[in-house]
């Protein structure tokens with residue numbers, strides 16, 4: 001790998017790590033807001049002044065957490081993989097399998113991103129809203145899905161770069177990362 | 181169509197084997213399958229609509245909230261105290277901590293309607309505690325995955341609710357019908373744990389005074405189920421909302437007892453976020469897989485084949501058992517119910533199975549599907565949450581699957597297991 | 610060969626699932642014995658009620674059973690179904706079919722969202738289930754009442770109650786444990802959700818809580834791609850089947866009413882002759898005026914008080 005390309009790859013890895021960190025922090029904040037909204041709703045209903053927005057907003061927040069957090073979770077290898085078959089191979093074989101599986105994951109992440117984009121632009125064009133009390137434009141949540149798709153693609157790309165540079169060691173070590 | 185379905189299943193298993201993340205393998209294979217059945221026009225858009233629709237649900241809110249409660253309990257150290265107490269209680273039993281784990285799952289099931297949330301929450305608490313007491317992680321994971329299935333058997337239960345709506349059965353009666361099979365399953369699993377486990381490595385006998393001290397230590401966490409019960413059964417909060425109340429309670433107690441600070445709160449949130457996202461992705465892309473199988477019409481035809489098989493009682497029951505366990509490898513629980521119940525329900529009625537008993541049968545079947553290798557949502561989640569090697573966990577879970585399948589037969593042959601309590605409580609039928 | 614895949618959701622015994630698909634299949638066979646293949650995907654396999662307003666315009670569902678009320682985010686004028694008009698089912702029925710009526714107006718609005726509205730059938734006004742009798746507006750003061758739309762929330766507020774949004778799946782337990790004092794849901798939902806186990810009184814307040822309108826809608830792109838002859842048969846078959854469905858609904862309401870009463874519930878239908886009707890009308894007049902302002906003028910004119 002030439003040094004310019006190497007530096008570029010390094011930059012991608014660092015950028016994606018930063019974005020992954022950011023996505024994680026957002027999801028964290030989101031989960032606490034979720035707790036706050038639901039509790040607030042219960043409290044106000046007990047006082048006979050129920051809110052009509054809290055439950056609905058909580059669902060939107062959950063959607064945002066799910067999509068924006070997807071990339072972040074990929075960035076810490078937090079998604080579930082079955083690895084015992086792969087682990088039976090020698091390091092070279094493992095690296096090859098890792099590259100194949102990451103390429104497949106990348107293809108999927110790109111299709112997903114593309115799909116999110118088409119849905120987002122469709123909802124924008126037809127001005128679709130939720131058929132609920134708040135009537136929120138659907139493109140807002142679907143934009144989260146689109147951004148999540150981009151983060152997911154980038155995180156997969158980052159893993160691909162790391163495997164290309166460092167071999168199967170990356171994925172071996174990743175097993176040790178403490179998601180919980 | 182059958183060839184396309186089989187081909188996609190084969191590719192899916194291959195993708196899993198080479199280490200493609202599960203959600204990604206599901207999404208990619210579903211996309212390929214939908215392409216083969218309906219062509220490529222609007223394919224990405226269809227995928228996006230399905231994924232969005234599968235997560236846009238109020239009921240799912242309980243998952244991140246209960247998981248957050250679990251990570252917080254871990255950060256405060258309350259989970260360890262709960263286990264010390266459980267251990268002290270059953271210290272004279274072989275496999276006492278295992279029994280305690282099952283009991284903890286049963287207790288939690290009484291407040292939580294989802295098996296994945298039950299397994300994930302108890303898993304967060306129990307895996308470290310069991311590990312600290314010398315339990316091999318796979319054995320711990322097997323216990324928790326099995327115990328988690330109580331989540332939708334013991335009321336409240338999301339699955340029984342959906343069954344009730346689909347078959348026009350009394351939801352109240354169905355909830356009550358789950359109680360006896362739930363308790364029986366707890367007993368059977370506990371007996372199996374006692375019978376199969378060697379003596380706990382660090383086991384020692386506790387005196388009454390020590391048990392009392394352990395109870396006092398664990399008091400804040402022991403009060404949690406009480407709080408949830410009160411919140412739920414006095415109508416202050418719904419089954420989903422009590423999860424948030426639990427989080428608030430744990431934070432309040434943690435801050436008051438100085439076992440929690442801002443750093444720990446933030447860390448608990450981050451863990452919970454990662455776990456929830458992982459589960460959400462499995463649900464979303466599982467829905468995509470289900471969409472693919474639905475449009476092939478294969479599950480529909482298989483279900484119809486059972487209906488027309490002309491077999492006797494044992495044959496029909498056995499076919500349904502096999503069918504659900506196999507189908508459950510590729511469909512998530514909701515889709516499985518939506519596709520099979522409209523057709524198999526009349527078959528079960530014709531075979532003389534009571535609607536309540538069949539409800540319990542279906543819920544058990546779905547649970548077996550969720551925890552049986554090679555593919556099961558609860559199994560994946562537990563493996564990830566507990567950092568348990570998947571192949572080892574897969575082996576550890578098999579006996580529990582067998583026990584549950586026996587329980588499915590039992591519910592069909594002695595339907596009173598399910599129907600006795602609701603009848604006694606005078607649910608008019 | 611043209612295939613028409615119908616996506617439905619909800620329980621097997623719902624009048625829309627039980628009556629429409631067989632009637633549609635019969636109509637297709639009658640009109641075009643060899644031409645068109647009919648497929649039914651029940652139980653929300655292809656999409657739930659809440660998914661339809663996106664799944665149909667995007668083409669993920671080609672032809673689906675919908676509640677028009679649930680389309681307010683996609684077709685704004687669907688809100689007409691929530692307007693507290695106080696009309697009877699017969700009066701509404703006449704409004705649907707007349708030239709330039711509800712069907713025609715809504716069809717235009719659906720077209721703009723890449724959807725074709727092919728049939729309508731009024732399920733009747735939503736019902737209010739409660740443990741204590743709620744009959745006149747004054748009874749609603751301070752009561753927590755489950756609603757499922759902004760229109761209903763407005764209605765409950767106008768009556769002096771507190772609207773609570775609780776998902777359909779939680780209504781049973783919310784009533785059982787007293788999280789809410791009363792719940793508004795479809796009249797048929799009293800049966801399917803077993804509300805008679807957790808409530809004792811049913812009030813059907815004419816359409817002061819609006820009405821629940823079912824419909825059948827197709828993706829426009831897909832619809833336009835069908836051969837013209839098949840399209841004509843399709844339109845006609847849905848029309849016949851939806852009319853059959855309307856008749857079945859009326860029979861069912863009668864049957865269900867008897868059923869609820871047999872199970873010990875007190876069922877009250879608010880009619881113009883009752884003294885409470887005038888009280889409701891006084892409360893809802895300003896609400897109706899505000900609701901009509903949110904609709905496009907031709908639709909508002911249809912339901913505006915004469």
Ligand code: NA
Pocket residue numbers: 288289290291292293294330331332333334335336337
């Ligand atoms: Na439960």
Ligand code: NA
Pocket residue numbers: 505508509548549550551552553554555556
């Ligand atoms: Na399985």
